[in-house]
Amino acid sequence: MTDMMDDQKTRASAWFRDLRDQIVAAFEDLEDTQETGPFAQAPAGRFEVTPTTRTSDDGSDAGGGLMSVMRGGRVFEKVGVNVSTVYGTLGEPAQKAMAARGVPGIETDPRFWASGISLVAHMQNPHTPAVHMNTRMFWTPNTWWFGGGADLNPCIEYPEDTAHFHAEMETGCAPHGPDYYARYKAWADEYFYIPHRKRARGVGGIFYDDHNTGDWEADFAFTQDVGRAFLPAFLPITEKRRDTPWDATDKDTQLIHRGLYAEYNLVYDRGTKFGLATGHDANAVLMSLPPLAKWV
Template identity: 45%
Template sequence: QCSVHKPPEQGPQWRRRPGAGGARFPSWSLTTQATDGVIRGDSGPGAAAEEEVRRLCQGFMAPPVSGPQELWRRRRDMRGRMELLIMETQAEVCRALAALDRGAAFAVNTWERKEGGGGISCVLQDGHIFEKAGVNVSVVFGNLSAEAVQQMKSRKTLKDKDGKLPFCAMGVSSVIHPKNPHVPTVHFNYRYFEIEEADGTKQWWFGGGTDLTPTYLNKEDAVHFHKTLKEACDKHDPKLYPKYKKWCDDYFYIKHRGERRGIGGIFFDDLDSPSKEEVFQFVQSCAKAIVPCYIPIVKKHCHDPFTPEEKLWQQLRRGRYVEFNLVYDRGTKFGLATPGSRIESILMSLPLTARWEYMHTPPENSREAEILEVLRNPKDWVH
């Protein structure tokens, strides 16, 4: 199902979701103390709690995958709380992008996976500011394929039954490619996995991160981006940012090029300690840092003049983005190995346009050479 949704600049407006029997859902967000209470799992009992969840669901880009009643039933369960968080994050980011891009409309697709679950894909394409911006939510469950089981086993010791593992995976993921080469691309992903082993034991873990890929280096922007993420991490433990910053630099490494994809940010995976609640609170802080770490940079540069040569360099750098995503990215490989996955959502991260030139080398001491030096030798941006 697909609808076109233009988030409002002021006040509540309404949109109609196809196939929903004429039901309409308001397109503003309810990021309030009550909202946070629902996500924390400490909302009140009975009808009051159910109404809180319903009101929160009204602020999403589309009705949640699990439905308001199921989310209310699971409001104290991590699967329910995480779905609320990723839906709220999707809506918040889409509103911020649309407001910048002269109220541009997102194409909103709701999709179902016959093996279990589904998702909501929101894509803005050929806007005034953004060439392609996608924010995807998925909530899927069922049994992992043999290939996906092997990918999981490479990171965890898991006891499958006849090569199968019942699982639930949910997350919000986004890649935003602006038109202007002076505005960087941003990527974020926050996810939760739950797997049931053959003996009934459940294993769980969180993963995620936010990272920046500029075409040209702007040191002030790099400092702002990393400082904002560091502040989110420091609320929980000052040791987290340096650890996850290095992990990000190592993960987004294009081995065959000897370059990082961008100037990093934070990245973590298989996170299952100190406790489920503490990790969730950390993930929530990181998700809430997305808009403040990126949107001010877009506002600052979206109207900067640029030359055809600068646009060409942007296209060449996007070629590197494609190479990493198709060759190395763990999420892409997991999605392609999971039966019933929606390919359009998995490949949503790819730019609308990219370019490859044979043996292209930028001139010495140029701005193009400057960013290459940072990609080959990551910097500390906050000390």
């Protein structure tokens, strides 16, 4: 059983890295093909890739990954695509949080392994929506699960863009269960909500966590299809909106909306809390924050 799970961990980690490579290539291609607009004469953006490390409390190696960030591009103002594979022993606060979620045996055996991809893109053109996507696998000695999803965050909403994004998410869910999309859309609506603002941070998408049907292969296939759905969901919207004229009022609207995004990620986001609590590279964890934001 241990050897089987080790193989599954290896496969999952490799998949997240492969998805990262696909997305990085697609985003750099968008930069190369941007030939109009106020940033068209700037050099095409490229990702700066930095290895990240995690160190356990006793100083031993506890995994790491790659932080890939592009800043000041023609299309992307800031975008990060991170992958990591980390392991070790959960600290007491993380153990209690996992126990509260019903993770079996975590209080007596707090070993863990986690691997995943995390992406957040903030765009130059205010008519082009920001976007978030992540998928991950988590293992403890007594269980495993997958989690993730994607959500669209426009500051200027186009209903047809929202419909397209959700349709692609539904396509990714469809082979795996008739209720997957509806269930995980509802979870996203609940999860990506900002209670102190009494509003959602965007127009939703899908979100799932603790996903374990007992069939690892089926659950891994579902997580792969969620990852595969991302580029078809996001690229056509970006290609359609990236040349839309915009003015100072549009940019102001974008910066204020980014404030909502920053508030959510710093106060409520489960991944941010886990990354900081378990000692992962803080710059990688906070990669999701926008380069500029505004509060009224």
